[in-house]
Amino acid sequence: MTIMDEIESSLLLLSSRPLVSWRRASGRPTIPDTDASEPTITFSHRRDEDDAILTADISYFAGAVCEVRIPGAHYETVFARLQKIVLSAVIRFQNRAVQAMNAINRNVLDSLDPNEINMNAIEQTLSVIAESDAGVLRLYNEASGLLIPVSQVGFDDDYYNYRTTPQESISGSVFSTGTPVLLNSPDDIRDAHANLRPPNVRFLSEQRLSHSLICVPIRTDTTTLGTLTVMSFREGSSYGEFSVSLLAAVATQLAIAYKKSQAYELAVRSNESINRMRLEIEKRNAELARSLSAHNDILSIFTHHRPLGEHLEEIATHYGIDFHYADIFGTTFGSKEWNEPKTTEVVLVHPVRVADDVVGTFHFERGDNASYCAAILGVVSAFVALEIVRSASQDEILNSKRRKHFEALGRDDLVTSGGAVRFGFQIRKYCQIIFVRHEQQSAQNQSLFLQRTLQQALKAATIRNQLSFYTDEGVFLLFCAATEETLRTRSGIHRRPGGCGGMVLRGEPDSKRAPSLSRSRRPGCRGRASHEHAASGGHPHAQRDRHRQTATQTIRC
Numbered sequence: 001m002t003i004m005d006e007i008e009s010s011l012l013l014l015s016s017r018p019l020v021s022w023r024r025a026s027g028r029p030t031i032p033d034t035d036a037s038e039p040t041i042t043f044s045h046r047r048d049e050d051d052a053i054l055t056a057d058i059s060y061f062a063g064a065v066c067e068v069r070i071p072g073a074h075y076e077t078v079f080a081r082l083q084k085i086v087l088s089a090v091i092r093f094q095n096r097a098v099q100a101m102n103a104i105n106r107n108v109l110d111s112l113d114p115n116e117i118n119m120n121a122i123e124q125t126l127s128v129i130a131e132s133d134a135g136v137l138r139l140y141n142e143a144s145g146l147l148i149p150v151s152q153v154g155f156d157d158d159y160y161n162y163r164t165t166p167q168e169s170i171s172g173s174v175f176s177t178g179t180p181v182l183l184n185s186p187d188d189i190r191d192a193h194a195n196l197r198p199p200n201v202r203f204l205s206e207q208r209l210s211h212s213l214i215c216v217p218i219r220t221d222t223t224t225l226g227t228l229t230v231m232s233f234r235e236g237s238s239y240g241e242f243s244v245s246l247l248a249a250v251a252t253q254l255a256i257a258y259k260k261s262q263a264y265e266l267a268v269r270s271n272e273s274i275n276r277m278r279l280e281i282e283k284r285n286a287e288l289a290r291s292l293s294a295h296n297d298i299l300s301i302f303t304h305h306r307p308l309g310e311h312l313e314e315i316a317t318h319y320g321i322d323f324h325y326a327d328i329f330g331t332t333f334g335s336k337e338w339n340e341p342k343t344t345e346v347v348l349v350h351p352v353r354v355a356d357d358v359v360g361t362f363h364f365e366r367g368d369n370a371s372y373c374a375a376i377l378g379v380v381s382a383f384v385a386l387e388i389v390r391s392a393s394q395d396e397i398l399n400s401k402r403r404k405h406f407e408a409l410g411r412d413d414l415v416t417s418g419g420a421v422r423f424g425f426q427i428r429k430y431c432q433i434i435f436v437r438h439e440q441q442s443a444q445n446q447s448l449f450l451q452r453t454l455q456q457a458l459k460a461a462t463i464r465n466q467l468s469f470y471t472d473e474g475v476f477l478l479f480c481a482a483t484e485e486t487l488r489t490r491s492g493i494h495r496r497p498g499g500c501g502g503m504v505l506r507g508e509p510d511s512k513r514a515p516s517l518s519r520s521r522r523p524g525c526r527g528r529a530s531h532e533h534a535a536s537g538g539h540p541h542a543q544r545d546r547h548r549q550t551a552t553q554t555i556r557c
Contacts (some may be wrong), residue, residue, distance in 0.1 A: 002131040002410055003062050003093045019069040020077060040382050043083055054079050054087045063238030064105050065182050091292045097246055098126040109253050114261045118151040125250050129243050133232040138171050139226035147171055158289045162203055169193055170215050171227040178224060180216040184238040189213055214244055218251045221261055294379055302383045309333045315380055315514045321373045327360030328452045351383045390453055402469040425467035428480040436475040
């Protein structure tokens, strides 16, 4: 069962009976740099009328993206289940690959008989790349100048007659260039066979064409020995970059085995070097196993509803790592042993992204433990981004309620006459409105940056009795104070850390051009203010233009 089959079968067991579909990752697959870090699995969701479409991008592992369509009302529960199902399937997929790699160490690497290596090579390879239907091992024969199949699974015996020259067909091209090839389309595979000799053209015309294929070189430090190929004939099948990395690791093991069989005495003399290589492989396997277990551990930590700082504290304690975290909302965290380095040259930075926007950063020091910290924080950053989005959604709902209450203040006498406290605000005799304009930074996550602007404005304010909210244009703050003098002396926005650009404004309305709002709030005058606010649609910009009873200041952040 492939990882795609495993995920789909688990999703179909859900009570909501979601519609599951797969599509290949956009663009032609590329071979990653060997030094590149492993990409993170990404999850997203979007609306399609009344339905929600949940997406899990596992193209790094399977070359495909899973899309789940469900009724919109239930998407949050299914989205959480989708994440758990996908992460669990990926972890099991990686564990199986690690176990199969260990089997290759036992059955192939330790053999000195080339015939035994040939016999075991393809079977062990297909156990590592389990989604494959067939495979072939070719070795270069110097006497004939041809790449000759020495072992194959999934074809008839006459396939051993399909021999290619260097630069001919896919295997010849990989042998000559030393570059792996990943193809996930029958058309691309057909095009890659365009340079065949006539005998091979006739032979392939009688063979079925695979839907996906990986071919990697088998090479030592100085010599390319042959090629290793796996393929799938199932319609819609695809490989990911992770499978290319696994097959390249298998090819490395085969190259070691062949080198040992060809020069046994040399292998004995270099036994110490080979042992070091084995220790390094075991170390990497152990690091991979530790990384796989981290997914479940971090998921368990973030399932508890508590402040972000407590999540990060448990991460630092559980994994024994030191780091510093900060985000655009002013949230900061430093582990107990974290000391700010004197120079930035020894600090590494890992971003926290929502879509394409950086909303936070992790800082940790360079050193022997840096790669381990980067791997853990890479997983943690995805969960932190989800926490930020969840919190922002709650703030968006509260902001909408505050805005509706503000609009009701000018339309409904029942709202203004009762003196009730809502959202910590009570309408009083003297009022003033301040508008903080917001410069657009991100079209995708506009509300996140508006929430930050609102927080900065509230930090700069000095009157507690206020009603605040934001729109696409900026932030509105309605202040009420016991006396007009309080507004005159305390409603300015002063320079404070995290404030709006450090600008200073004074809330003293000019009596010649903007009469105090205090006259509009006296008994007998309420009707005029409410009527004009309602006629303007309740919008602060329209109210400011239609009457001049409000002392309004505009600042640019």
